[in-house]
Amino acid sequence: MATATETGRATGDRRLGVLLLAAAVAAAVTLPLVALVLGALDAGDSLDLLFADTTLDIAFNSAALAVGVTGFSVLLGVPLAYLTVRTDLPGKRWFSVLLAVPLVVPSYIGAFAFVYLFRPTGPLQAALAPLGVDSLPSVYGLGGTVLVLTLYTYPYVFITTRAALKTLDTTLVDAARTLRHTRWEAFRRVTLPQIRPAIGAGALLVALYALSDFGTPQIMRFDAYTRVIYSAQQYDLDLAVLLSVQLVVVAFLILAVESRVRGSGVQSDHPGRKSAPLRLGRLKWPAVGVCLLVPLFALAVPLGVLTLWLLESQARVAPSLAFRPVYAFNSAWLALAAAFLAGLAALPVAWVASRRSAASDSRAVNVLGTVVERGSYVGYALPGVVVGFALVTLAADTGDLYTSGVVYLPLLVFAYVVRFLPQAVGSTRAAFGQVSPALEEAARTLGDPPGRAFRRVTLPLVLPGVLGGAALVFLTTMKELPATLLLRPAEFDTLVTHLWSAEKQGYYGQAAIPALVLLLVSALSLLVMVRVEGSDVE
């Protein structure tokens, strides 16, 4: 029954103090959104822009992109998930890791590699010319963008579907078979309805990613929201503001649907009971081939192209674009600052989120707790290009500070915290959730006042989760592109911006080192994720 802690007025004050701290964090991270809304009110004169043909074109482009990427991700992710969970596929464990890896690779690296390989004057064209192939289908535009984004986002569907399939009670399928259903009918009528919410949740995350991604459409010259916002912020602020608002509204809608879908999964009475896996028989090796093909495109192609660049790079170095270690150093300390701040800010928010609904709390306090928790997740819905742009407009209001450029780096770190705080909160919250409130109560009955009980019992137990969350923020920050491009001071380069300018000017060789470092960072972030999130990989 009553598990709520509600001891004494001192504790009540402490709860309130933490809640206010968490509220301050939530208020801070919603600042870009507020700046955006204020900007939109200012741009009221230009509302007709909303219905201009170009705006509608952009909306249509983005919708096509989101639908295409989501559709192909489901077509790819669900069968792969089924293969790695419910069949006798050889090397299932190995594949379940390999097939999730593309998620942590920045899609702009993939986009670079594909554009390089398939562009009209690229190596593939050169190789095929003697065979009488005059021109390849264009890599630019919708097709290429959908291809690349699908390769790096289908793991969302793969992972959520796998999780659902693993907890599915397979005796239900057996029951359907004894009721005269073929395997396919049983899948359609028993399995599919139960994993549908998971597929839906994964698909919505894919759609959100496709809409928010800036690097891929930019490189592949496809006019989605993010690309147009990026260029518009240089010549038409009102347009950039209005497009940003549109994009954020869509993102919020997607997240709202996602959070409803996620909760609606069917729970069976005996989760995880396993009957014998489906025997693939003669299809075994073709199945292995399919499972290899996807990572071949998503991982081996970029890796091969980068190696090619690295070998070539020594030949033609433009001195201004030569790689310098300071870029890596800049990336690292920015990411460290962001990770430290996000980890710290996550503590009160996660505490409020996991220790809510104590009986002693008034309704108002509970409502505030919910608002705080939701508020801290606002970064999920804000595409990086929008956060960067909103903070640029905010910085412009600081006058002298803006012109002198002092505000840029703090703002950049702040942008990272806004974007990636949800990762830190998620991990820290899960850690708090693992610590039963009874432990702190036990410490109290053994003579520890609240502060000391927290320090001696709860803190040591949640610390791994807090550090894991901070590590994730560190690694994701290293890879962040749009906000970094928008908010970095002049002459300030990180791994990502160096990669970006080298590619833009066609000096691919110079992009090899930063890109390979970023791939390494990606691999590390997967490792951290597996550790922090208890791993779906087993």
Next chain:
Amino acid sequence: MSNDLARGTTDTAPSDADAAGEHVADRRFADRAAVLELDGVTKRFGETTVIDSLDLTVREGELVTLLGPSGCGKTTTLRLIAGLARPDEGTVRLRDETVAGGRFAPPEERDVGVVFQEFALFPHLTAAENVGFGLRELDDDDRERRVARLLELVGLPEKGDAKPDELSGGQQQRVALARSLAPEPDLLLLDEPFSNLDVDLRVEMREEVRRILKEAGVTAISVTHDQEEAMSISDRVAVMNDGHLEQFDTPERVFEHPESRFVAGFLGHASFLSGDVATDTVETGVGPVSRDVVFGLAPEYDGTAIDVLVRPDDLRATAAPDHETNGEVVHRRYLGPTVLYRVELDSGDTIACMHNHADEVGLDERVRVELTADHELAWFPRGEPRAL
């Protein structure tokens, strides 16, 4: 079941039954100092009153069990005593010091130890570090000695370096017990201490925990919904229902002389024989019962209707010639060593009786039910006593 039978009739036994009794075990503690006094303690969660004006006194060295169905408020009572929750009304006194009601002392200032239901061992500390957690004032040597002594007391002298997840359920409980005893609390609280253990282990640990508590000489309050557990470990049992204290007495008296139909039904299987009080006997569906057998039946109940409490082993159903039968077997449950019968008496009462499977009667058979109890029976009036 007993609640169904009791519906529409008076629910509490007359108080003179109480006065007639001898509180043998109770007397052992009666002159000892009170360790805990609850006075009119009330606790609400929102609109729901979980504990309603509860009075309870626990004396030095006693082992008291709060017994009741889930949701009756027993765990909340424990939390109020520990200072983990705050009463809305009433006072809590520990050794004559008011700790709730007026001023509120937080748990760390109360000298109350708690063994939590899931044991709440700190997973990042070893068994010895868990036991030593509350001994911060002692210097290292003293603490080490005390931890060793307590691990000895709970029978785990070798396990000091083990982490909680390396210990079995029973061992975890022993460590939890040692940890809560280490600071020598005035009062020890145990929240459903055996519910997390396997059935086999439960009985063994009951005896063991009682031994340890008695050896440590600590005053303790345990909470359970298991009546057998309550009976076997406690000096006194406090039966709670719906936020009220129904009866607070020795296990024997609570079982044999329940003061309410709820207590009668909650402790063991209870059936009620409706009877009319005559001069020397009570007329029931199993024939006349001597007044001597009915416990403390006062003259003012002459000529009134009462319900006599019978347990399954108080009755016996046998096959008999048709004219001697008084009921029909309507349900039969085979329990291995014994068989439980439900018999619908011709008088309208339904009673349960249990006997050895050697003397078997079949379902739907007419039987003769006899009262074979060799002890006094409790009873409940159906209406108001007649004014004399």
